[in-house]
Amino acid sequence: MNNKHPEVKYGKTGILLINLGTPDSTGWWDIRKYLKEFLSDRRVIEVNPFIWKIILNLFILTFRPSKTAKAYKEIWMKDKNMSPLRHYTIMQSQKLSEKLNNKNKIVEYAMRYGSPSIRSKIDELKDKGCENLVILPLYPQYAAATTATVCDEVYKTLMQMRWQPSLQIIPHYESEPLYIKALAKSIQKKLSKINWKPDLILASYHGIPKKYFDKGDPYQCYCQKTSRLLSESYTDIKIMTTFQSRFGPQEWLQPYTDKTLESLPNEGVKNLLVICPGFSSDCVETLEEISIQGKESFLKAGGLNFDTVPCLNDDPDHIDLLNHLVNKYIINS
Numbered sequence: 001m002n003n004k005h006p007e008v009k010y011g012k013t014g015i016l017l018i019n020l021g022t023p024d025s026t027g028w029w030d031i032r033k034y035l036k037e038f039l040s041d042r043r044v045i046e047v048n049p050f051i052w053k054i055i056l057n058l059f060i061l062t063f064r065p066s067k068t069a070k071a072y073k074e075i076w077m078k079d080k081n082m083s084p085l086r087h088y089t090i091m092q093s094q095k096l097s098e099k100l101n102n103k104n105k106i107v108e109y110a111m112r113y114g115s116p117s118i119r120s121k122i123d124e125l126k127d128k129g130c131e132n133l134v135i136l137p138l139y140p141q142y143a144a145a146t147t148a149t150v151c152d153e154v155y156k157t158l159m160q161m162r163w164q165p166s167l168q169i170i171p172h173y174e175s176e177p178l179y180i181k182a183l184a185k186s187i188q189k190k191l192s193k194i195n196w197k198p199d200l201i202l203a204s205y206h207g208i209p210k211k212y213f214d215k216g217d218p219y220q221c222y223c224q225k226t227s228r229l230l231s232e233s234y235t236d237i238k239i240m241t242t243f244q245s246r247f248g249p250q251e252w253l254q255p256y257t258d259k260t261l262e263s264l265p266n267e268g269v270k271n272l273l274v275i276c277p278g279f280s281s282d283c284v285e286t287l288e289e290i291s292i293q294g295k296e297s298f299l300k301a302g303g304l305n306f307d308t309v310p311c312l313n314d315d316p317d318h319i320d321l322l323n324h325l326v327n328k329y330i331i332n333s
Contacts, residue, residue, distance in 0.1 A: 009129025013105045014165075015326055016121055017093050018150050019138045019281060021113030022083040026072045032065040038113040043149045046212065068284075075287040086111075088281035089138070091314035092322060099323045105330070106130060112150050119157045126163055134329055135169045136322065138280040140179060141226060142172035143208055143219035168329040174222040175229055178324050182317035183226075183277055184233040190273065190309045198237055198273040198305075202260065203227045204290060205278040207243035207252040220253050226277050237273075244276075245285050261294050265302035272298055275309040280318070282311045 023034040039045055039056055047055075077087055089109045097107035106128055110121040125133065135154055139146040151169055158164060173179050187201065205223045213220050227241040244257035264272060274294065276286045286308070295306045312318035 009127070010131055011104060012129045013132040013134065013330060014122075014125030014128070014130030015096070015100075015105060015107045015134045015136065015330070016118070016125065017089060017096070017107070017109045017136050017138055017322070018118060019085060019089045019109070019111055020146070020283075021111035022085045022283070023072060024115060025081075026069050026076050028065050028069055031069045031072065032061055034114050035065060035068060036061055041113075041145075041149055043152065044145045046209075071284050071288040074292060075284055083283065084287060085281045085283040088311070088313045092138075092281070092319065095314055095319045096322050096326070099319055100326070112153060118150070118153045122154070122157050122161075126161070126165070131165050132330075133165045133167050134326055135167070136325060137170070139278070140172060140176075140280070141174045141205065141219055141222035141278050144212065144217050145208060147172060170325050170329050172222055173321075173325060174226045176321065176325070178317075178321040180226070180229045180233050182312055182315070182321055183230055183275065185317055186309050186312060186315070187230075187234055187273070187275060190307065194273075194305075194307055196271050196305045199269045199271045200264070200273075201234075201237050201239045202257070202264075202272060202274045203230065203239050203241050204244045204257045204274055204276050204294075205241065206285060207246050207256070209248075210251045210253055213253060223278065230277065244289060257290070257294065258297060261298045261303075262301045265298065270303055271305040272303060273307055273309065276311060279311045281313055286311055 021034065021038065023030045036056070039060065042049065045052055072083065075084060076082075077084055080087055089111075093107045093109040097105075100107065106125060108121050108125060110116050110118045112118065122133070135150070137147045137150040139150075142148075154167070154169065158167070191198075203223075203226070208217065208219055223243075224241060227239055231239045240260075242255045242257040242260045243253040246252040246256060261272075274290055276290060279286050291308045295308075298306045312321070
């Protein structure tokens with residue numbers, strides 16, 4: 001009779017970087033699948049669920065995938081066959097693992113919407129012997145539609161598992177000194193590569209409906225705080241805060257980035273540099289919406305020079321920041 005207990009892996013800490021998500025390809029069905037999961041989240045769309053289900057399935061998921069696919073095709077990394085967001089999130093996880101340099105600390109990445117899912121990665125970390133989980137949502141500024149929905153999915157996953165690890169979820173880091181320093185250095189790096197001086201630096205953040213803020217979401221305050229600290233750190237050029245990517249007819253946080261880009265040349269701003277501090281990786285919102293559409297709008301309105309500061313991506317300063325954040329919450333093992 002064999003009384004030997006099966007081998008159990010244990011004693012490790014799993015670090016899970018979680019980004020928003022990305023379609024698996026630029027194909028219509030992959031785009032539709034991604035949009036359906038994203039736009040079905042009740043924290044993202046706070047509308048009567050019965051009415052929204054009809055609108056989503058009959059109208060949005062019929063017409064929007066083609067428009068979204070066109071945008072993704074503009075920025076798709078064809079050599080790697082993936083979106084920039086996926087590529088940079090992979091690189092962040094790999095470089096953070098190298099930085100930690102500890103076989104008992106396993107770094108993985110997941111997407112809130114799309115693949116790899118949070119559930120699949122938590123299962124994978126459990127199977128590798130991770131008794132401690134450190135979750136890092138890659139959103140510097142907290143919002144219910146981003147950080148909180150990551151927490152929702154993590155909790156739902158654990159609720160359905162018999163095994164329960166210790167859990168640490170790293171909160172917002174909009175005012176973390178290393179984050180502000182990395183942003184300031186990224187601006188300086190871009191300025192050293194262009195042969196003109198900006199009249200203004202536009203800090204464009206993803207927007208949320210104004211009613212979310214009115215109900216108590218602190219997101220706008222955190223965005224303004226990042227911009228203020230960045231202005232204090234980099235004082236040579238004025239920094240203005242705007243909000244992009246609004247969706248639907250309701251009022252969103254203002255000023256709107258697209259309307260601002262159209263009006264600035266008439267206000268004497270002819271040379272513009274744009275940074276998107278709320279995005280940890282370059283993505284369709286920064287590369288297509290700002291670097292392509294935004295640039296076109298600004299120049300068409302009479303602007304002379306336009307450029308964008310890349311997101312922190314897998315820059316060494318960003319990896320140092322992620323390492324610092326993780327080590328603040330990690331359980332020594």
